Amino acid sequence: MPTELRNCGLSTEDSLKFNTEPNFEQVRSAQSSYPTRTFQTTDAATIEIDLQQWSGENFKAVYGGGEIAEVTVASQPGVKHYKFSPPKIGGRTEVMAVVEVIDGGKHYRFVFPRCMQMEGVSGDLAKTKEAVLPLRLAVQGGDDLDAWYVLTDDPAFAPAA
Structure with a gap:
C-alpha cells in the first residue's frame, strides 16, 4: 500500500460491503409493451465497514472529519486526555479509500480516489x-x-487475445 494510506485496523468479519447503484430512465412507445429505449441517468457507489478499533483517526473517518485535541482534566493531573469534536457544517473532508482483498495468491485492490462520509452515525x-x-462512505x-x-x-482479468 502507498505510505499516504493507513490501515484502519480490525473490522467485523461480515460488515464489508461495496454497493453500486446505477439509475436508468426508460422510454416507452405506443407500439411496444416493452421499453423501446433505456439509458443510464446517474450512478452512485457506497462502501460500508464496521471498524472494531477505536482511534482518533478512525473517529475522524467515521464522522467525516473533526478535530482531536489534548485536554487537561482537573481531577486527574498528569494523565493525558483527548477531546474529539465532530466537523462543523461545511467541514467534512474527502478521503481516498482502498479495500484490499486477498484470495490465495490473487490480490484485488478496490480503489476509491474520492470518498466522503455522508450519513448519520x-x-x-x-x-x-x-x-x-460504522464507516459509511x-x-x-x-x-x-x-x-x-x-x-x-x-x-x-487479462484482455482476450
Missing part, C-alpha cells in the same frame, strides 16, 4: 455487546478520474 454502546465504529466522481476501479494480478 448510529452507535450501539450496550454493556454486553461489541461497540463498533459515498464515492465521489470527477471529470478527470475514474470514480472507482480495481487493480489485480489475477490472470483471469
Whole structure:
C-alpha cells in the first residue's frame, strides 16, 4: 500500500460491503409493451465497514472529519486526555479509500480516489455487546478520474487475445 494510506485496523468479519447503484430512465412507445429505449441517468457507489478499533483517526473517518485535541482534566493531573469534536457544517473532508482483498495468491485492490462520509452515525454502546465504529462512505466522481476501479494480478482479468 502507498505510505499516504493507513490501515484502519480490525473490522467485523461480515460488515464489508461495496454497493453500486446505477439509475436508468426508460422510454416507452405506443407500439411496444416493452421499453423501446433505456439509458443510464446517474450512478452512485457506497462502501460500508464496521471498524472494531477505536482511534482518533478512525473517529475522524467515521464522522467525516473533526478535530482531536489534548485536554487537561482537573481531577486527574498528569494523565493525558483527548477531546474529539465532530466537523462543523461545511467541514467534512474527502478521503481516498482502498479495500484490499486477498484470495490465495490473487490480490484485488478496490480503489476509491474520492470518498466522503455522508450519513448519520448510529452507535450501539450496550454493556454486553461489541461497540463498533460504522464507516459509511459515498464515492465521489470527477471529470478527470475514474470514480472507482480495481487493480489485480489475477490472470483471469487479462484482455482476450
